Amino acid sequence: MKRHSFLLLLLISFVLSACNNEKENSATKPAVKQNMEQEEKQENSLVEIEKINLKVSEVSLMSLPPGTLMTDFSYEEDIKDIGNSIPEMDPEIKNQLPSQLEQLTKDSRDLETIKKGLLALLASPHYKHILEKSMAYQPQFDEPFLPDPTRSGGDEEEKAAKKAIILLDASSSMLLQADGREKMDIAKQAVKSFAQTIGQSSEVSLVVYGHKGSENDKDMFESCSAIEEIYPMGKYSKQAFQTAVDSFESKGWTPLAGAIQKAAKMSSNYLEGTTIYIVSDGAETCGGDPIQASRDLAAKNSNNTVNIIGFDVDGDTESQLKAVAEAGNGEYFKADSSEELKNTIQYEWLPSTLDLAWAFTMAPDGWEIGDEYKIGEQYPLQLLTISRRESHRLRDAITIMGENKWITDDEQTELKDWAMERSEAIKEVYIAMAKENREKADAKSKEIRQRVDEWVEKMKALKKERGDIW
Numbered sequence: 001m002k003r004h005s006f007l008l009l010l011l012i013s014f015v016l017s018a019c020n021n022e023k024e025n026s027a028t029k030p031a032v033k034q035n036m037e038q039e040e041k042q043e044n045s046l047v048e049i050e051k052i053n054l055k056v057s058e059v060s061l062m063s064l065p066p067g068t069l070m071t072d073f074s075y076e077e078d079i080k081d082i083g084n085s086i087p088e089m090d091p092e093i094k095n096q097l098p099s100q101l102e103q104l105t106k107d108s109r110d111l112e113t114i115k116k117g118l119l120a121l122l123a124s125p126h127y128k129h130i131l132e133k134s135m136a137y138q139p140q141f142d143e144p145f146l147p148d149p150t151r152s153g154g155d156e157e158e159k160a161a162k163k164a165i166i167l168l169d170a171s172s173s174m175l176l177q178a179d180g181r182e183k184m185d186i187a188k189q190a191v192k193s194f195a196q197t198i199g200q201s202s203e204v205s206l207v208v209y210g211h212k213g214s215e216n217d218k219d220m221f222e223s224c225s226a227i228e229e230i231y232p233m234g235k236y237s238k239q240a241f242q243t244a245v246d247s248f249e250s251k252g253w254t255p256l257a258g259a260i261q262k263a264a265k266m267s268s269n270y271l272e273g274t275t276i277y278i279v280s281d282g283a284e285t286c287g288g289d290p291i292q293a294s295r296d297l298a299a300k301n302s303n304n305t306v307n308i309i310g311f312d313v314d315g316d317t318e319s320q321l322k323a324v325a326e327a328g329n330g331e332y333f334k335a336d337s338s339e340e341l342k343n344t345i346q347y348e349w350l351p352s353t354l355d356l357a358w359a360f361t362m363a364p365d366g367w368e369i370g371d372e373y374k375i376g377e378q379y380p381l382q383l384l385t386i387s388r389r390e391s392h393r394l395r396d397a398i399t400i401m402g403e404n405k406w407i408t409d410d411e412q413t414e415l416k417d418w419a420m421e422r423s424e425a426i427k428e429v430y431i432a433m434a435k436e437n438r439e440k441a442d443a444k445s446k447e448i449r450q451r452v453d454e455w456v457e458k459m460k461a462l463k464k465e466r467g468d469i470w
Contacts, residue, residue, distance in 0.1 A: 273303020
């Protein structure tokens with residue numbers, strides 16, 4: 001009996017021992033698997049780090065991946081000017097950084113790899129955006145609209161109307177694209193240049209319509225009532241007029257009849273004839289009768305005229321706009337692209353060449369060129385700012401590694417020298433980019449001046465042919 005009891009105890013002990021071993025093995029397997037996965041992850045991380053290019057150039061900065069600790073760092077915060085101050089590292093980044101740096105120095109003792117690892121953690125996430133914006137910079141000088149003298153077709157001594165009212169459609173359809181740009185932006189640019197030209201011989205007014213509310217039915221009354229003289233009739237002032245043009249956006253419905261009636265009411269107070277210039281891409285949508293409104297305006301004064309450019313319009317809209325121009329003793333022109341809109345205004349709506357002789361002054365002056373320099377330097381300066389922030393982060397990280405003895409004093413010195421040299425190298429990229437954009441502005445201003453000068457010479461030759469004295 002005792003022998004049986006002993007055997008039973010031995011059997012139970014064996015079974016328990018086997019169970020324990022199985023538990024230990026099952027506990028050991030995940031740990032081994034976890035270690036293997038961690039090692040694989042570290043190896044993959046080192047492979048990714050090795051892809052980073054330490055050489056500083058536009059190309060290397062464009063391809064530099066954002067630091068893994070910097071993905072939530074906002075663009076606005078990154079480009080904020082730090083002046084001579086030392087920016088504080090974000091507390092969350094500061095808390096995560098030591099463990100990451102310790103692992104980096106464990107994974108590699110090679111300083112080149114550590115440099116790449118520091119960038120993999122702390123590189124700015126905004127290099128690509130800023131570089132692309134800077135490379136895309138194109139100067140935006142006001143384009144002079146110079147009439148081709150050989151196409152003038154009219155009496156050389158004919159004078160432009162003494163008062164001109166520009167009606168600009170700001171309905172929601174002007175938000176659509178034409179030639180890759182918003183139609184409203186194209187129309188605004190054209191109207192700015194046109195007003196600058198006719199403003200030399202005429203008093204000018206700008207009336208905008210459809211610029212309030214929205215295209216929804218609930219906003220119809222507000223939008224159809226939105227007819228506003230935003231530049232009051234008077235002498236042309238470039239700054240005031242362009243500020244007025246930039247003060248509104250496209251919004252809602254198209255009260256074309258109401259806009260013509262507004263112009264008629266304004267012109268009833270003027271002794272001389274008034275020329276109405278309308279830029280529109282749509283037909284009446286507010287229930288008015290623009291044809292009758294145009295007829296009524298012309299009836300008040302035989303010298304009143306209504307000229308219309310239909311910008312990228314469909315057949316039905318074109319039919320209505322043509323009828324409006326005819327009823328107003330004016331002309332209708334069609335423009336299906338931004339280039340056609342520019343050419344139509346340039347060749348059909350400008351006053352006589354005598355009134356435009358002043359146009360040689362329309363080339364960019366020193367102040368305008370200086371302003372364009374500042375615009376061209378905007379993104380290069382942002383590049384400089386984010387690189388300075390990055391340099392401070394790198395040096396802070398190197399200090400943490402040194403204080404924790406993860407690197408030697410000599411290694412700390414070499415890494416800090418590298419961070420400083422990197423910052424200076426990016427400064428050289430900034431200088432080159434700023435210079436390139438300044439050269440773009442210079443080239444564009446010279447090109448405009450050359451076109452203006454050539455136009456003036458052509459004018460002189462034409463007048464000589466006609467026996468006129470310049």
